[in-house]
Amino acid sequence: MVGIVGAGQLARMTQQAAIALGVELRVLANDRRESAARVIPDAHIGDHRDLADLREFAKGCDVITFDHEHVPNEHIRALIAEGHRVHPGASALIHAQDKAVMRERLTAIGAPCPGWARVASLADVEAFAERYGWPVVLKAVRGGYDGRGVWVCASAEEARGPLSGGAELIAEEHVPFEREVAVLVARSPHGQGVSYPVVETVQQNGICVEVIAPAPGLDEGRAADAQHIALTIARELGVTGLLAVEMFDTGTGFVVNELAMRPHNSGHWTIEGARTSQFEQHLRAILDLPLGSPAPTAPVVVMANLLGGDDPDVFSRYEHVLAHDPEIKIHFYGKEVRPGRKIGHVTALGTDVDEVRERARHAARCLRGPVHA
Amino acid sequence: MVGIVGAGQLARMTQQAAIALGVELRVLANDRRESAARVIPDAHIGDHRDLADLREFAKGCDVITFDHEHVPNEHIRALIAEGHRVHPGASALIHAQDKAVMRERLTAIGAPCPGWARVASLADVEAFAERYGWPVVLKAVRGGYDGRGVWVCASAEEARGPLSGGAELIAEEHVPFEREVAVLVARSPHGQGVSYPVVETVQQNGICVEVIAPAPGLDEGRAADAQHIALTIARELGVTGLLAVEMFDTGTGFVVNELAMRPHNSGHWTIEGARTSQFEQHLRAILDLPLGSPAPTAPVVVMANLLGGDDPDVFSRYEHVLAHDPEIKIHFYGKEVRPGRKIGHVTALGTDVDEVRERARHAARCLRGPVHA
Numbered sequence: 001m002v003g004i005v006g007a008g009q010l011a012r013m014t015q016q017a018a019i020a021l022g023v024e025l026r027v028l029a030n031d032r033r034e035s036a037a038r039v040i041p042d043a044h045i046g047d048h049r050d051l052a053d054l055r056e057f058a059k060g061c062d063v064i065t066f067d068h069e070h071v072p073n074e075h076i077r078a079l080i081a082e083g084h085r086v087h088p089g090a091s092a093l094i095h096a097q098d099k100a101v102m103r104e105r106l107t108a109i110g111a112p113c114p115g116w117a118r119v120a121s122l123a124d125v126e127a128f129a130e131r132y133g134w135p136v137v138l139k140a141v142r143g144g145y146d147g148r149g150v151w152v153c154a155s156a157e158e159a160r161g162p163l164s165g166g167a168e169l170i171a172e173e174h175v176p177f178e179r180e181v182a183v184l185v186a187r188s189p190h191g192q193g194v195s196y197p198v199v200e201t202v203q204q205n206g207i208c209v210e211v212i213a214p215a216p217g218l219d220e221g222r223a224a225d226a227q228h229i230a231l232t233i234a235r236e237l238g239v240t241g242l243l244a245v246e247m248f249d250t251g252t253g254f255v256v257n258e259l260a261m262r263p264h265n266s267g268h269w270t271i272e273g274a275r276t277s278q279f280e281q282h283l284r285a286i287l288d289l290p291l292g293s294p295a296p297t298a299p300v301v302v303m304a305n306l307l308g309g310d311d312p313d314v315f316s317r318y319e320h321v322l323a324h325d326p327e328i329k330i331h332f333y334g335k336e337v338r339p340g341r342k343i344g345h346v347t348a349l350g351t352d353v354d355e356v357r358e359r360a361r362h363a364a365r366c367l368r369g370p371v372h373a
Numbered sequence: 374m375v376g377i378v379g380a381g382q383l384a385r386m387t388q389q390a391a392i393a394l395g396v397e398l399r400v401l402a403n404d405r406r407e408s409a410a411r412v413i414p415d416a417h418i419g420d421h422r423d424l425a426d427l428r429e430f431a432k433g434c435d436v437i438t439f440d441h442e443h444v445p446n447e448h449i450r451a452l453i454a455e456g457h458r459v460h461p462g463a464s465a466l467i468h469a470q471d472k473a474v475m476r477e478r479l480t481a482i483g484a485p486c487p488g489w490a491r492v493a494s495l496a497d498v499e500a501f502a503e504r505y506g507w508p509v510v511l512k513a514v515r516g517g518y519d520g521r522g523v524w525v526c527a528s529a530e531e532a533r534g535p536l537s538g539g540a541e542l543i544a545e546e547h548v549p550f551e552r553e554v555a556v557l558v559a560r561s562p563h564g565q566g567v568s569y570p571v572v573e574t575v576q577q578n579g580i581c582v583e584v585i586a587p588a589p590g591l592d593e594g595r596a597a598d599a600q601h602i603a604l605t606i607a608r609e610l611g612v613t614g615l616l617a618v619e620m621f622d623t624g625t626g627f628v629v630n631e632l633a634m635r636p637h638n639s640g641h642w643t644i645e646g647a648r649t650s651q652f653e654q655h656l657r658a659i660l661d662l663p664l665g666s667p668a669p670t671a672p673v674v675v676m677a678n679l680l681g682g683d684d685p686d687v688f689s690r691y692e693h694v695l696a697h698d699p700e701i702k703i704h705f706y707g708k709e710v711r712p713g714r715k716i717g718h719v720t721a722l723g724t725d726v727d728e729v730r731e732r733a734r735h736a737a738r739c740l741r742g743p744v745h746a
Contacts, residue, residue, distance in 0.1 A: 016389045019412050020644075022688075022705025022717070039392050041414045271393075275700050275722075290696035297670060315395075323663035327648050332395025344395070349648075 001026055001060055002283065004036070005048050006067025009333035009342070010263045010279075011036035013271070017280035023287070027067070028057045036067070038334045051075045058084050063286050065241060066262055069096050070143075087189065087240035087286035088261045095237050096261045100141045100170050109236045111229055112255050114248075115173035125159045125171055132173040141168040150206060175255050177248035181215050182266035183230035184244050184278060186285045186294075193234060194281070195227040196274060196294040201246065201266050207342075210360065211303040213269045213296065215249075216353050226254050233259070242267070242282045265305065268345050270294075272329050273301030298349035300356045304364035306330075306344035311369040312337035321346075321363045328363045339371070374399055374433055375656065377409070378421050379440025382706035382715070383636045383652075384409035386644070390653035396660070400440070401430045409440070411707045424448045431457050436659050438614060439635055442469050443516070460562065460613040460659035461634045468610050469634045473514045473543050482609045484602055485628050487621075488546035498532045498544055505546040514541040523579060548628050550621035554588050555639035556603035557651060559658045559667075562613050567654070568600040569647060569667040574619065574639050580715075583733065584676040586642045586669065588622075589726050599627050606632070615640070615655045638678065641718050643667075645702050646674030671722035675729045677737035679703075679717035684742040685710035694719075694736045701736045712744070 004011040007029035015036065018025045028044050029037035037043035046053030048071050058064055058079055064086045076090035095102040103116045115132045119125050129136050138159060140149035152174065153159040162169060180203060184196040200215040201208050230245040244264035247254040267278035276292025284291055314337055321328060332344040346363040350356040377384040380402030388409065391398045401417050402410035410416035419426030421444050431437055431452055437459045449463035468475040476489045488505045492498050502509050511532060513522035526532040535542060553576060557569040571591055575583035603618040617637035620627040640651035649665025657664055687710055694701060705717040719736040723729040
C-alpha cells in the first residue's frame, strides 16, 4: 500500500501506473470530489497540515509520498521518527519547500545558481541590485507555485509590494536566458538513478503551457551537462523518487531555477512518450524497485496543458478534437472547469517538431474553447 | 458514467483508459476484493444474473457495457426496454453468448465457418462425423471459455462424456490450421469502424499464452482479408464496442472460431503497442465518440500471459524481472495467485520477432516461478 498525501492530478495519473504494477494506492484528500479521490477507492479525507490526520492516514501504508510540497516538514520528520517510510524524506523535501535552503545547498554543492540573497528590507534589495542590477527577482521562500510568489521588480518601487506582504523573501539575479528547460530524474533509496531526456518548457504568465521532448536543437554534450546537473542534485540532496529540475538555458550553460520532488508537469509527456511513465517511475523509485527505461517512444513528443476557458462544457468540444486527430491523446483531470485552471493536457507524438507542436496546440486550443478576456 | 457489469481484469484495465478520458466508471462486482473493484471507487456489489441487481446498478449510468458474456440475454433486453443504453446490445451480444446462434448468423452472412450442426445424441454426432470425419469438436452452446466447454473427440466413445453432461451442444468440423489468429475491431453506434492489425495467438491447453502483433509473415492482402471478415461481422451483427474475432489461419484462408464483444486477451498488447489501447477504444465506441488510431507504436509487440505458479509470492520475483529488462511492461490484475490462473500479463516491444518473444517469455516464466506439475 502506497499512501499519497494530496489528491490532485498527479495522484490521479499515478493510479494509472499503480493499476498495472499491482500496487494499491491510498490518498489523503480534502474531499471525495478531488481529482484523484474520484478514481482511487481508498481515499481518506483529512488535512495535510494536521499531524493527527497524517498519522491516521499513514497507518497501514508501506510507503508514503506526496502529490505536492505543502506538508509541513516537521510533520514529515515526525512520521519518519515514528517508523514510517517516507519518500522523498524530510531532509530532501525541504529543498523543494524552502527556496533559501535550496539555494544554500545548491551553492554548497556547486550547482549553477543565479546570484541570490535573503532579503528583508528595501535596503537589502537595493544592495542586491547594486551588485546584480535591475530587474531583481523576488521570491517567497515558501508556498509559491505556478508563478505565484514570484515578482520580477524593475525598480525599488516595485519591490515595496512583495516586501510589505510579510513573507520571507529571497532576491535572485534576473538571468538572461534563451529558453527554459527541465530535466526529470529518478533516484531510488539504494541509489539507482536515471534521467529522462532534457525537455523545453514554454511558459506563459508563469504557467507551463507546452513541453517539447526532447528540447529542440540541444546538442548531445549540452544535454548530458543538464542531465548531470540534475542527477548530481538528486544524489547530493538524497532525493528518493522523482526530481524535476527546472533550468534556464542561457545558450552556453544552465542555471537552476526550481526543484520539485514528485511527478511534474514537465514530465506528463512520458505517459505515452517514454517507455516508463514518470508516474510508474516514481512508484518504482519509492518502492526501491529497479527503475524503468526512460527511452522515448517517438522522435518528438509535445505536451500542451489544457487550461479552462469561459465555457465549462469542455465535452462538447471533445468530439471535434478526437475526430480531427485520431492519434491525439487527451488526459482530463476530473476537475470543474474554471478560467485558467489546469484541467487536463494533450500529448502528440511524431517526427517533425513543428507539425507535432501544431497538433498539440490545436487540440488544446479547441478544447479550451472561447476565452473572453 | 459508464457502468461495466463484471469486475475482472478487463474492467480493471478499462479504468486506466477512463482516467485519461475523464470518464467515471461504475462496476458490478461479486465482492470488493475483485480485480476491478480494487481500483474503481464506485463498485456495486451484486449478482449479474439477477435483474433486480442489474436494475439497481444501471440507475444513473449513461451507458452500460460488459466485462464478460454471462449476463442473461433476456435481462439485457429488459434493461434496454426500460430505456437504458447498453453496448453491445442484446441482439448483438447473443452471438457471443450462444454458439449455435452465432454459427447460424455467420453462415447466413457468408462468413467463413467450419462445418457445424446442432447435436443432441450420439447418433447426431456419428452422422456429423460421417460427413466431416473424426475428430469432431463438440462445444457447449453457452457458458464455455478458456477451453472449458470444448471437447475434441477422436471417436464416438469420446463424445459420450460431453453428451451426457446435459448441456446443449454443437458439433464443429475439426479444421486443420497452421496457426490461430485474431482480429480486433471496434464499431460505434453511428457506424464508424476500425480494425487493429491481425495478431497471432499462441494457445496451450485452450488458454492463450502469447500474442504476437502483427501476425508474423502474414502478407498484406491476406491481412486485409481477415480484417474485412471481422469488420463485416461487426457491421452485420450490429456490434457496438469491441469485437474480437478468433480465427484459424489455414495458410490460404481463415475460418472463424470464436467471437467476443468486449476488450479481449488478444488485444492486451495495444496498451503500449497501439496508439489507442483497446480499453480506450471500447469506451470511445460505446460513448459514440470518434474512434482512435489503431496504428502500432513499434514494429513488433509481444504479449505473454502471466499464469499463476505454485509459489504465490510473485512479488519476490518482480525485482529480478524489472532489473533484467528495464523496457518490459508488467500488468498485474490484483488477483490472488492460483496455479494456472491468469494473474497478469507482460508486454515487450521491439523490432525483431524472436528477440521480443524471448523477452516476453522470459519475464512471464520468471514471474510464474516454480511449477511442480
